[in-house]
Amino acid sequence: MELEQIIEKSLQNTLSYQQYRAFVEAHVVNGTNSGAEVTPALTEYTKLNHQRMKRLDKTMKLEPEIQDFLNRFDKKISFLIITESWCGDAAQTMPMINKVGMAAGIDLKIVLRDENLELMDHFLTNGSRSIAKLLVLDASHTKVLSQWGPRPSKATILVAQEKALKGELSAEFKQELQNWYNEDKGKNTENDLMQLLEAL
Template identity: 50%
Template sequence: MEVFERTVIDTALDKAMSYSEYKALVSRSIEKGLSTGPEQSEALLNYSKLNDRRMKRLDKTIKLSEKARQRALSFRGDVIWLVLTESWCGDAAQTMPVIDKIAALNEGIDFKVVLRDDNLELMDQFLTNGNRAIPKLIAIDKKDGEVIGEWGPRPTTATLMVKNYKEQYGKLTPEFKQELQVWYNKDRGQDTERDIIELLG
């Protein structure tokens, strides 16, 4: 990893918060009529409110498979999972509770969160098809600070759904985004779980 990249990651880590701190920030922002990030609109606020409810619900209802539990419990590394996100991001609200459940099983996995728009220098080193797509998880080895993996912005099946829709229609419509959320609800985090445990090697 370049020295520049390491510095950018270290700067972001200095500002990083826990998942519970992030959720508290989202709730406080909503109480003030705000979403996270510099851009503010009624739509972004409404998405943030919806995502706040989603995270609270999923934190209570997500159940990991036995395979994922065993994989997390047997992990012997010492890593940071740093996730770039914002409160208005629906994909983040659907996947971060799964990431948290897996990380909580092993002290060697430190799940941290930073806001994308406060960390654009870092975000721009982990673009998806040239876009600042979130959530983006960066796996960092604590021993040497090396990036050892990345994931996001969506689980494998959802990524394929988005790719196929864009190829057919050119862009994502509000109707498709609703359809994607229905898929997330039916999937119950299973696809995200399969992806995330692969980061454990």
């Protein structure tokens, strides 16, 4: 199947940002998680992510100059995010992606990775199904103009350095990464998205 057809198929079963937030909350209430594999660890990550996103939805703010740029943004595009409830990077970046989308009048839709592996496999990161992945679609909603993720640019460098040094990401590093996100307050994601939209 061609990529355009795969995107079209994926778009038949999407969630808005608010629906996704309610979807994650329902998993928390039920003590479960989204995705093909349900485990106590992924369920716990889902719970943590719900709390994070709830906080970030309230506290993340756009910089005034970025708000101005987004208010003037007039290209007909849409955002499609591939994610799952348990993904820590997604929880830290999606609230900012949503704020950028809202400010620019960009329609944002979300699909679940494990229900859309055909789509996911077109956007691997170093051969891996890493999420969250943001696809910027054209007015027809079938052509990918740009992509972003699974992490902001600075976090991507930190992860690459850690992997080069130790070959894998330890639990300690993952905690350090969450601390970095907390200190960054979405600014790196905001700037990355600004550059991405300016380049369209």
